[in-house]
Amino acid sequence: MNQTLAQQDTKPHNQRFVLEMLGFSETEKALLASTFRLTGRRAFCYAEPTGPTERADVYLVNADNPSGLQQLQQRVPNAYAPALLVGRVPDASPWPVVEKPIRWMKLFELLDQTMLAALTMRSGRPASAEGQWDGRSFRRAVDRHAPPPEFLAPAPAESVLVVDDSATVRAFMRSRLAPFRFDVDYAENGEAAVGMAQAKRYTCIFLDVVMPGMDGYQVCKRIKSDPATRETAVVMLSSKSSPFDKFRGSWAGCDAYLGKPVGEDELLATIGRFLPSARRVALSILARA
The missing domain is CATH 3.40.50.2300 (Response regulator)
Structure with a gap:
């Protein structure tokens, strides 16, 4: 995914995905959040939920923390709203894993690949169930009539x-x-x-x-x-x-x-x-x- 994006000479259209972090300490979350803010100018950008009603498009989970894996089970991830694990590889886990220490580019590459697969799955759903998904709208059927979240690409620094x-x-x-x-x-x-x-x-x-x-x-x-x-x-x-x-x-x-x-x-x-x-x-x- 990143190689394709990298070869484009024009700036890609931004698609915003809501990412929820599970099983990380507050310090780890703060560091990860600051890193994800760097994705604002990428074709695929990732941001934390802005409120309790905003549903996640993808889950990032500390696989070394049993609490994080339990929280993931409660979220019921699926092909439309997948997960990415950080740390050890749990037995029989269907989700991709980023080993520690985290390499920022590897993390972004796997997130892009994971979301591209989710978009492919979403595109095959009947339009009557979700409506046409444009990369900025909420992903759940119950939210299909809600206005898309405002996306403001940050000015270059x-x-x-x-x-x-x-x-x-x-x-x-x-x-x-x-x-x-x-x-x-x-x-x-x-x-x-x-x-x-x-x-x-x-x-x-x-x-x-x-x-x-x-x-x-x-x-x-x-x-x-x-x-x-x-x-x-x-x-x-x-x-x-x-x-x-x-x-x-x-x-x-x-x-x-x-x-x-x-x-x-x-x-x-x-x-x-x-x-x-x-x-x-x-x-x-x-x-x-």
């Missing part, structure tokens, strides 16, 4: 530019940055990147080193030598990670140098370092790893 001539790398970075409320643009070459950086203020630029034409070192020098863009953080991405290559990046003025393939923890640490709006959540996720 900061602007990010990803520069890479590889469509695969751009898709990878799209999926990794999607959970955060960033306004993300993409460029396929150095010339385009310099022009975009001059036309729009970016908080951070993820910059490939090896590109046809102007390479990443040249682009970085141009950005850092321009008074209008020198404060923009430049993070270079390269499969070349020798001390000499890192020295060249530092000499060009880059603020950080990440080797390819980019590790999830390294990317989270970089986001926490250069993008203040996501710092608290990124570092909190790292602390739980």
Whole structure:
């Protein structure tokens, strides 16, 4: 699911799903809730119930807490309103499991896959039973005449530019940055990147080193030598990670140098370092790893 979404060049239409957390402590719920708020700009976004009458679309359960599993049984999950377990694998459980420590992207991927399967099941129900489900309405038949919950996509917190001539790398970075409320643009070459950086203020630029034409070192020098863009953080991405290559990046003025393939923890640490709006959540996720 995420791979398909990541390959789209246009911003996807948001679908809001109500997620209820069962068996977690208040501290764990607070951390998870802050993480789920990052999904506001994704194609599938997840939010806690806004009131006691709002029914869950999906349940997230601490499988290591017997109370959480008991609460899940009381909710009677099914193919239309599924569950996702966190922790150990209960015997004969039909629901997918995310192992601890939680990896944020793995969690989002499994949630997307679980909800996609639920949407497929929902689409096969007779229209007379539920009416047409548009991704924003309540899911129960008793709620079909209620107005859909208002969905307001949060404004982007900061602007990010990803520069890479590889469509695969751009898709990878799209999926990794999607959970955060960033306004993300993409460029396929150095010339385009310099022009975009001059036309729009970016908080951070993820910059490939090896590109046809102007390479990443040249682009970085141009950005850092321009008074209008020198404060923009430049993070270079390269499969070349020798001390000499890192020295060249530092000499060009880059603020950080990440080797390819980019590790999830390294990317989270970089986001926490250069993008203040996501710092608290990124570092909190790292602390739980």
